[in-house]
Amino acid sequence: MPTFFRDIYERRELLGILIGRNLKIRYKNSALGFFWTLLSPLFMIVIYSVFARIMKWNLGRDDFLQFLVVGIVVWQFLVMCLNDSLNAIAGNGNLIKKTAFPRHILPVSTVLANAVNFLLTFVVLLGFLLIMRSEFQSVWILPLVMASQCALCLGLSLAISASHVFFKDTEHAIGVGTLAWFFMSPVFYSIDFQMDILPAAWRSAVFLNPMSGVLSAYRYALMSEPIPGAEHVWVSFAMCWAVLLAGQALFRGSENKFADEL
Amino acid sequence: MKDKPAIAMEHVTKTFRLRPGGGRTLKALAMDWIRFGRAGRAFDALSDVCFEVRAGETLGIIGANGSGKSTLLSIAAGAMTPTSGTVATRGTISSLLELGAGFHPDLTGRENVFLYGAIMGLSRKIMRRRFDAIVDFAGIENYIDQPVRHYSSGMYVRLGFAVAVEVDPDILLIDEALSVGDADFQGKCMKKMAEFKERGKTMLMVSHDLATIQSISDRIMLLDNGTVLGTGDAEGMVNRYRVLSAQQGAGELAREWGTGEIKIEDVAFLDEDGQKTSAFRWGRTLTAEIRYRAAERVENPVFGFSVSDRGGRLIYGNNTQLERFAVPEVAGEGRLRLTLNPVCLATGAYLFSFSVHSADHKTNYHRLDHGFPVVVEAEKTAAGPCYMPCQWSQPES
Numbered sequence: 211m212p213t214f215f216r217d218i219y220e221r222r223e224l225l226g227i228l229i230g231r232n233l234k235i236r237y238k239n240s241a242l243g244f245f246w247t248l249l250s251p252l253f254m255i256v257i258y259s260v261f262a263r264i265m266k267w268n269l270g271r272d273d274f275l276q277f278l279v280v281g282i283v284v285w286q287f288l289v290m291c292l293n294d295s296l297n298a299i300a301g302n303g304n305l306i307k308k309t310a311f312p313r314h315i316l317p318v319s320t321v322l323a324n325a326v327n328f329l330l331t332f333v334v335l336l337g338f339l340l341i342m343r344s345e346f347q348s349v350w351i352l353p354l355v356m357a358s359q360c361a362l363c364l365g366l367s368l369a370i371s372a373s374h375v376f377f378k379d380t381e382h383a384i385g386v387g388t389l390a391w392f393f394m395s396p397v398f399y400s401i402d403f404q405m406d407i408l409p410a411a412w413r414s415a416v417f418l419n420p421m422s423g424v425l426s427a428y429r430y431a432l433m434s435e436p437i438p439g440a441e442h443v444w445v446s447f448a449m450c451w452a453v454l455l456a457g458q459a460l461f462r463g464s465e466n467k468f469a470d471e472l
Numbered sequence: 473m474k475d476k477p478a479i480a481m482e483h484v485t486k487t488f489r490l491r492p493g494g495g496r497t498l499k500a501l502a503m504d505w506i507r508f509g510r511a512g513r514a515f516d517a518l519s520d521v522c523f524e525v526r527a528g529e530t531l532g533i534i535g536a537n538g539s540g541k542s543t544l545l546s547i548a549a550g551a552m553t554p555t556s557g558t559v560a561t562r563g564t565i566s567s568l569l570e571l572g573a574g575f576h577p578d579l580t581g582r583e584n585v586f587l588y589g590a591i592m593g594l595s596r597k598i599m600r601r602r603f604d605a606i607v608d609f610a611g612i613e614n615y616i617d618q619p620v621r622h623y624s625s626g627m628y629v630r631l632g633f634a635v636a637v638e639v640d641p642d643i644l645l646i647d648e649a650l651s652v653g654d655a656d657f658q659g660k661c662m663k664k665m666a667e668f669k670e671r672g673k674t675m676l677m678v679s680h681d682l683a684t685i686q687s688i689s690d691r692i693m694l695l696d697n698g699t700v701l702g703t704g705d706a707e708g709m710v711n712r713y714r715v716l717s718a719q720q721g722a723g724e725l726a727r728e729w730g731t732g733e734i735k736i737e738d739v740a741f742l743d744e745d746g747q748k749t750s751a752f753r754w755g756r757t758l759t760a761e762i763r764y765r766a767a768e769r770v771e772n773p774v775f776g777f778s779v780s781d782r783g784g785r786l787i788y789g790n791n792t793q794l795e796r797f798a799v800p801e802v803a804g805e806g807r808l809r810l811t812l813n814p815v816c817l818a819t820g821a822y823l824f825s826f827s828v829h830s831a832d833h834k835t836n837y838h839r840l841d842h843g844f845p846v847v848v849e850a851e852k853t854a855a856g857p858c859y860m861p862c863q864w865s866q867p868e869s
Contacts, residue, residue, distance in 0.1 A: 221593070224593075226590075227586055228587075231576060231579060231587060234578070305591065306551060308549055308551055309550075309551055309592070310550030466553040469552040469553075
């Protein structure tokens with residue numbers, strides 16, 4: 211693991227160029243360019259809020275729109291990372307086959323490019339919440355929450371990018387997997403909802419889903435939304451970093467075979 | 473410094489698994505589990521390859537398609553890990569990617585140059601300093617801010633070569649890339665490579681362009697089906713490769729037939745010094761010694777030979793009858809010598825055929841068609857399969 215971060219630091223210029231490349235390619239040949247970063251969560255929000263209104267789904271709260279927007283913006287970051295990771299390695303066959311450089315720079319650059327996107331969206335999100343007079347509290351936890359979410363995304367990105375080199379099924383699995391995970395995470399419902407389903411003794415098990423803790427932590431800081439069972443929220447954050455460790459180990463174990471498969 | 477090799481491979485073996493149907497899927501994986509083993513045939517792209525490239529030396533690698541050349545370069549570049557064996561390299565390595573592979577089509581030439589530099593581990597500062605030289609060498613000033621998807625294949629290669637050379641590595645790996653540029657650019661590349669050599673840099677080069685690789689390499693290594701057939705002086709190895717590929721090609725054309733009263737047991741090709749060889753130089757002497765055996769006495773046999781190109785097209789043929797060399801009779805074992813002096817063939821590989829038949833051509837005792845590959849090296853090139861000595865002059869008026 212130390213070499214993992216040392217390699218990243220040593221090749222930071224390459225990393226910077228790759229992040230720039232990822233961002234540029236995403237918006238090349240599209241007229242609206244970078245605005246898609248804002249537009250796609252915006253569309254998601256419009257769709258969900260319209261349906262929530264029709265279905266009369268508002269969790270009995272006045273600030274349901276803010277609640278939903280925070281959830282979707284945070285969730286989008288994860289989904290974009292997972293989708294982009296599929297081809298982080300497999301889409302760079304020529305580089306992998308002909309040149310030697312730390313392979314994990316590629317998924318790292320994918321996640322960081324999406325993190326840049328996320329941060330820009332986040333600025334807009336903050337503006338929106340200010341206008342809606344949302345109550346902030348303990349915002350100092352936000353960098354920690356973001357770092358943990360990045361760790362989670364990176365861990366998954368390492369696993370997915372490596373797996374997709376060997377198994378083309380990965381793509382399909384990701385589609386189904388993220389959909390299931392979306393419904394299992396408190397994006398458009400609150401964490402109480404999850405807890406109510408579980409037997410009383412098992413309520414804290416919801417934090418085994420790292421996104422449960424991450425989403426409620428964002429809402430805690432941005433909307434002063436209390437977290438039930440907060441003393442166990444660390445489990446989610448530990449999960450984030452555990453996923454990074456596991457993803458990294460998986461990647462390390464298979465990276466020598468990338469050039470053979472591509 | 474000079475003593476330690478720039479690249480050293482010891483007993484390098486690379487095994488791939490060939491999977492029917494290409495990509496691996498979970499289904500295939502499940503099937504493997506059921507069969508308690510891994511599906512697919514293993515095949516050694518390289519087996520037990522050992523060689524060294526000294527610092528400042530240029531080693532050429534030749535061999536037929538699929539002989540493992542590109543795999544070898546990938547391993548030397550550190551991009552691929554060998555299944556077994558060790559690889560040691562000293563200094564920075566830059567690969568000249570085939571046809572600008574590694575360039576991203578949506579990025580501009582400029583962006584790709586910096587990306588490549590960063591992959592090679594060069595800082596932005598250094599790359600900025602070398603940028604003008606790269607663009608200048610590639611000769612694409614007007615297109616450098618265009619996405620490379622709009623580049624012609626020639627422009628791709630020019631930019632690829634320019635970047636790979638200008639990052640100024642200690643070791644340059646070149647994979648079959650120069651054949652695409654036009655003659656002018658090829659000349660520029662050759663000059664650059666010569667300059668590179670003069671500065672004591674090391675090159676490992678793969679090419680099918682035998683003339684180029686022969687002229688630039690200090691030594692050449694010949695690969696066949698993943699094994700090293702030999703490493704040696706450039707001309708010798710190129711000739712050996714020509715013979716090898718002629719032999720492999722001849723395999724399909726070679727034919728042996730006849731009634732068998734006389735059998736050609738063996739033909740040995742000898743140079744002026746009587747040494748056995750299958751590589752000859754233009755203008756020198758080629759001697760073929762035919763060993764035959766006749767079970768019973770045969771009168772007035774005619775011995776013949778012919779030369780064809782690698783596709784089996786006849787170039788020249790002659791026999792004892794046409795040359796009025798009488799062989800009144802043969803019985804038991806005997807030898808006959810054919811001397812060609814001078815050899816008038818152009819550079820290339822040829823197939824010799826030998827035959828013995830009756831004087832009236834009605835009975836073919838024994839014919840060995842296209843069975844004997846020979847390569848010829850001529851100093852000058854000309855069109856066609858032969859090189860006739862020729863002189864040009866302008867008569868004074």
